[in-house]
Amino acid sequence: GGTTRGDGDGSGSGSGGSEAEADPNAEIPEGLKISFLPKQLNNPYFTVADSGGKEAVEELGGEFKEVGPSEANASSQVSYINTLSQQGSDVIVTAANDPNAVCGALNQARQAGSVVVTFDSDASPECRDLFISQASAEGIATIQVEMIAEQIGGEGEIAFLSATPNATNQNAWLKLMEEELKKDEYSGIEVVDTVYGNDDDQKSFNEMQGLLQTHPDLAGVISPTTVGLAAAARYLGSSDYKGEVALTGLGTPNQMREYVKDGTVEEFALWKPSDLGYLAAYAGASQSAGRITGEKGQTFKAGRLGEYEIGADGEIVLGPPTVFNKDNIDDFDF
Amino acid sequence: MDRHPPPAPPLLSLVGVSKSFGTVHALQDVSLELRAGEIHALCGENGAGKSTLVKTIAGVHRPDTGHVEVLGEPTALNAPADAQRAGVAVIYQEPTLFPDLSVAENIFMGRQPLARGRRIDRRAMREAADALFARLGVRLDPDRPARGLSIADQQLVEIAKAMSFDARVLVMDEPTAALSGVEVDRLFAVARSLRDNGAAVLFISHRFNEVFELCDRVTVMRDGRYISTEPVAELTVDDLVHSMVGREVATLFPKQDVAAGDTVLEVEGLGRTGVFADVGFSVRAGEIVALAGLVGAGRSEVVRAVFGVDRYETGTVRVSGRRLPPGRSSAAMAAGVALVPEDRRQQGLVMEMSIERNATLTRRWALSRLGVLRRRDEERAAAEWAERLQLKAGRLSDAVTTLSGGNQQKVVLAKWLATEPRLLIVDEPTRGIDVGTKAEVHRLLSELAGRGIAVLMVSSELPEVLGMADRVLVMHEGRIAAEIPREQATEESVMYAATGQKGRAA
Amino acid sequence: MGPEVDTPGTSAPPSAARSAPEPQRGPAPSVLRSLLRTREASVLGALAVSVLAASFMVEGFATGRNAGFLVLDVAAIALIALPMTLVVITGEIDLSVASTLGLTSAVMGQLWVLGLPLETIVPLCVLFGALLGALNGVLVTVAGLPSLAVTIGTMAMYRGLAYAVLGDRAVADFPFTWTGGATSRLPGTDIPWIAVLILVLAALFGLLLHATPIGRSLYAIGNNDEATRFSGISVRWTKLWLFVASGTVAAGAGVFWTLQYGSARADNAYGLELSVVAAVLLGGVSIFGGRGALPGVLAGVLLLGTIRNALMLADVSSDVLDIVTGLLLVVSVVLPTTLARVRERRPGRLRPPRAASRPALPVSPPRRRKVKNRP
């Protein structure tokens, strides 16, 4: 006997979502408490994203708050979720460090009346109301593969430099990228390694160094994480491999400006994190006001970004990522 | 009264010094003069305040009232460095070495000879250490670390350190307690030559023969109070004892004759490479067997192995016919063996723990009910033994550190006697203990033997060995060199065996 | 003056009644114990004060719901802190606890994926934790390596093994009856049942430490393990068992953690060891061993938890939380020692050494406290 995996005692704890009908014309009340809980405070990426959120909340006349742990782990995030729920936040906007670990706390918060919106890194769909995706995972995967293929001339060995081995979004992208690479047009490209920099600058730096020395024939590296890309670029820029090995991935223009200008990196991509936060705030407020209920196909207006439509599983996609290169990088400051 | 009235002020004197620790008045209005060219003995029972006085001179303790005068000038000695600057060198009762540093560095720490650029001149330091050891007539490698030195060697390093100061005042707190005859003689020679060069020496010892042999004057203290100062030549041992203790001491070796019973301890072929070999002997109930020998003969090693705190490689130990598993002191305890170790600070006591906890450490299980130990029971058990051994202590809940050396030794004894052993092993049971208590301990040992307990006693004091033992086992270089029954045991016969019959006189 | 210096007043009656001042067991505590008491008392006092202050000043703090959150927040730390207290009292330390927790969690996830029933997995995991603890113990006692170094090594190794077992996967499909059960409340209250387990374990460990012969030997080992060995106590076995206990409880905490968060991952409880050590030290346990008490440690755990919880509710940012945590630790050791020294100095001031007023004296450095063996 015993409780085994096949028992089908579902792992979810039941949804706390609202059953009410959507009322597209409902007023968004003044003074909504909208709280942002990033993966980690002091992460520049989230600082920018949350600033977008703040902009939106101010437009809506709500109360903005940003809280978060100083280390990116799920358990302290749970404490913060509990605290926010205890404080009676109307909307909790969060990026999950662990899609499952925060689930229980998020559901409790929802039962206590909060709307839960995830952004950047999703929690399990059954424990949040909406997920604001920075770009569709497919879109992110495709664009990175396209960039590297172009930079290495369509064939050669490539490797991935990822964040932590557990990061949900990273892993999803890695998988999609590998699938994308199976396509015929990329048959000359071979993935030889995946290493993890743990979103730690020095570790990423060392891993990049290790990659280049282990694989003398390496033609390119994709680092779908801002920390990793910057560290990798720094190593590359100061090493003999500069110009020989292509590097691309996801990064912020401010971090990468120097390396784009000095030719270490040709192109890289990213969405605008501040828009992500902005959209999340609008989505949360709309849900809280009852304009939407999270059903597929509903639409709402998100301030300066315009109309958005809810996709399957309550997912809202921000839009295609922006590609940054020598020509346009100076137009961005984040 | 004084035969040599001093022409100059004394090198160092204490004037009306008092010092209390909480409720304990360790010194009360004590005055003392140390004059150039004299060796001054300080006598008193355990806890009389001798070491406290030494530490006051050394600048470790600051007197509550009274003051110290150097060459007649009142001087505040607020730190050991002040005392050193005033020309005082101290050998403390307990060795204070740096185990990780070399012997030479231990001697010269903070005063290492310097070469150009204020660098330490290691060669000069080593040579100076060698010279000091040559003066003391010992062979110690200045480059070896102090860790692992025997107590005697540690004491010798301390002595060398004190000598290296070229001090005007040399204070020695029981320097001979751990030494054997040869080294004591050397030490005395050194002390005399210092005296002849115009230094003052303060000498503390519980061995009266040493006091009478070496010293010019003797000051007696009792219960923290100054009692008297006399020229040694005008005293007898009995006078001295009387003024120390304030009464007559009954016989020092109250040996009762007991008919020996069954064999309790049987040791066969015990050996450990490089330490001892082929050690075999037995102890019967009611018997006191002494294990004699020179320092370093391996006696302590043997008894530690018997008790199971050290391992041995060959041989067997049987207690009441049952074999003890090697290396398990708990099994030895269960079989009724007790060991009073030689180094009370490191092996005998948990210094930071209270007196009562120390005293009951060996009886934790016996005192507990259903596995629960109640403080009340512990306190009662400890108080009982404190009284039986006349422990001089403030409160039993105080840390053992606050006790005088001799009283610490009593706590160790209490701790083991309380286990009501069948076999009691005592290693230097009276080291650092005053006459009164010594007699007490001897009486106790003999009483225990009278009650049918087997006693194995390691002792470096020949009178004690001869006075107390039914049989004397003499060890030499890790082997039992001779077994001498009480009737034949004399100073000569024991020493003869102890020196490996080569006549290395003690 | 002859040898007959004896003055009648000071002479004592002979032999048995010789005037050893009767050792007393007065109510006045020893310096050591009173220090210990203040240390304990100050943590408990600080806890009471902060709970009261938070209740009045922080909205939403004094609710049953929040208390439940608080308990769940500190549950793992509280559990691990119990055996850690004992370990630290013997003068050792176990820094591998958080990694043990992580490795247990990873193994638990892997076994679940392999299809074993949870009823089997849980005991297996706890047993596995005991083994991990035993490895620490063997390295410390048999090989004689310093535990700080050993457990820094096993900390890296166990965490690494956790990644080796589970890699980048997270196992999160544990049945809700178990995950929900882990955080479920006692009927009719907001208090999670784990609080009861913690209290029971705390009582057990407290009894062991403070009222049994074994507890006594732990303090003795922490103060002087050689003398303890000479007292017929097996220092090695005792320490070995403590490390086993530490590993076992850490593994238990790992099982709980996995169910609490419904997620078995290799990086669970990363960095928790410092929180545990901080709580234990805050609770008044001496890092050098030989001193400390369990109630203090529990108070320390709760104090840290309360302050963090209250400040979070008061919207104080996590930077300030870190600063407050650090300050608390520093103050908790600096304050009692400073107070004790001030107190110790006072009698000296009442009776200044007579000579000190003389002008001709060399300038003296401030008086030193009686030297202690340990820094």
Next chain:
Amino acid sequence: MSGPDETGAPAAGGAAQTSPPPAAPGPAQETREEHGGGVRTGRRIRQARELGILLALVLLVAVTALVNPGFLSGQSVRDLLLGATLLTILAVGQSMVLITRSVDLSVGSVMGLSAFAVGMMFVSFPGLPTPVVMAAGVLVGTVCGVVNGVLVAAARVPALVVTLGTLYMFRGIDFWWASGRQINAADMPDGFLGLSRVTLLGMPLPAVVALAVVLAAGWYLRNYRSGRELYAVGSEPAAARLVGIPVDRRVFMPFVANGSLAGLAGVLYASRFGTLDATVGTGLELEVVAAAVVGGVAIFGGSGTVYGAALGALLLSTIDAALPMLQVGSFWQQAVVGLLILVSIGLDRLLALRAARRLRGGGTRGA
């Protein structure tokens, strides 16, 4: 020729017992050996202590180079040296603290704070000359060291607790100051960022700095009274007071030195990595302690050398760099690092025991 370096390992137990172990004696004549023999034994032992680590290092490099010859390329060696620089500097400072029987867990936070301070200074005062900023970075570390030192030495409280506290405090201050900001390479002058690329005799400049730090500290600890007194204080504080050593000052000084070195490490970090936020150096403290311990510095004070600590740091960094080259899967790497730490300290202990046995001419005692 003497000193702590050739003595046995720390007391087996964790408690800071300073007693001589009770046993392992030989007959008297062996204890009091001939001088010549003793000197030679001593020298041999001391060399053996550091030789063990060196051997492990050489072995690791050899194996890695055999598997992957690229490991010995100029670029790779330069990277290796650069990578070891920070850890080495930190380990040297930490050893000084450990030798006096304290520990400084706040180094990671101090390094982070100083690195961030350097970045902020470049951002806020763009005109400031680079050397001034670098000096200021070191000064930040020094101030942190003074805080630690005052608390530990003046208040006489256990260093582990205090520095665990300041670990949180300094990090909190760093977070609070940074408040999510990141400083990028573009904010700092090229001259500063290029320091790592400058080579001296084929060695990168930071590595030369680290080497100089190691040699200076080693020379000082070995040849100066105050240096030796650090060992004395760590070996037996009570005895140190009795011989008149200013114990508090000797405890204080290493904290300041360690703070300065952590500050220096922060400056070098800023120069090398160019991207600075408040998380720089998180979790570094245990690695630093591990490096020192692997290098033979006793956690309970009184013995060890900074040379050993530096070798320990080099060994750990080499392990980090070598594992990817040895194709050890990334998931296994940390486990292997842990294992190697255990093996190193075990090996060190073994050597120490052998040495002790030789010195005493007898068997050894069980722990």
